[in-house]
Amino acid sequence: MNELTLSNNLQQIELEINHHKNIAGQSIWEIGRRLNHVEENDLAHGEFGKWLEKVKINQSTANKMMKIVKKLPNSYTYTNLGLTALDLIATLPDDKKQEQIERIENGDNPTVRELQEIKRENNRLKAENARLEQQAGQVLGAKVVEKEVVVEKIPDDYNYFKSNYEALKGVQDFYKNQNAELREEMKELEKIIKSQRDNSTSRLELQKLEDKKATLNSEIKSLDKIAKFQEGVENFITDNASISYTKDFENLYSNRDLTLSLLDTFNRLEKWIDDIKSILPNGNIIEGE
Incomplete structure (x- = not known):
């Protein structure tokens, strides 16, 4: 499209x-284009923030x-989409982003809730991949130790701890993104509730919105x-991974x-894990609006 x-x-x-x-919609892109133009060319003479005000x-x-x-890309197909929806699409990976653009071009506009769920699932997969890489590093480290260690020692396994740190960071980033998305959704909902109150919406409709707000807060x-x-x-x-490479557990043979x-502690831990896993939702969560 010529600009x-x-x-x-x-x-x-x-x-x-x-x-x-x-x-609406297309104007978000046009306003953003002009904001970039002002900032990139310093038309506000170093006072971009004040100019925004x-x-x-x-x-x-x-x-x-x-x-x-x-x-x-600039497109008139964005006309019916708001800022939150466009921002969510813009921050998706390229393949997921293209899927949503094609969907919009075919006249099927995604809701904010759908886009948030797509982004959450993408973040979950990233965290899961980091966890799997961590496990692979653990297995590889264990095999190397088994072949090379002749006398008892705690392995100096840099790669294991590096992969574990990266996995933990991936999990933390996942929860951080989830939290930010839920709080953004809460802000949008509070705006809707305020708007509906000002417009004298029925008590039943307001109660539904308040219930949804309570659910989000609980989440x-x-x-x-x-x-x-x-x-x-x-x-x-x-903290405790390296103990499995020592003979500490083997040395308990004389202490019944x-x-x-x-063993009792391990059994109770296993039961607790099984109980928690039994109440976790399965991987195919279907979430309504």
Whole structure:
């Protein structure tokens, strides 16, 4: 698509931005294009933030619009999409992004909820891949130790701990992204609730929105708890991984009471893990609007 050359006259750009503010979808791209133009050419003379205040666009919104321009091609098919939806599409991996663009071009506009779920699933897969790489590193490290270690020693396994650190970082990033997405969804919902109250929406509709808000709040609290729990488990694994390469457990052969006590601890741990796994949702979660 041919693009019109943008003016370097700041007042003209302000007029164009205010015009496009009144039109949905496509205007997000057009406003973002002009914001990039102002910043890249320093038309605000080092005071880009103050200039944003003048045109009544906050920094977070401006960043999203500017990112959308850089990540998505210009298209009139975006007309019915809002800022949150376009920002979610822009931050997807290239293959997933292209799928959504083709879907929109075919007249099937994804909802914000659908896009958030796609992004969560992508983050989950990234964390899972990091975990699998960690496990592969553990297995490889164990084989190397088995072949090379003749006398008892704790292996100096840099690669294992490096892969474990990377896996933990992947898990932390996953939960961080999940938390940010849920909080963004909560903010959008609060805006809708406020708007509906101002428009005297029926009590039943408002109650549905309040119930959805309560559910989101519960999800955020649960996510925080589970994130801390998983981080603790990963740290435990890292701190205690090397003990499996020593003879400490073998040396218990003469201490029957301690062996039985340890086995009892392991049995209770296994039962606890089985109980938790039994209440976890399966991998094919279907989430409605």
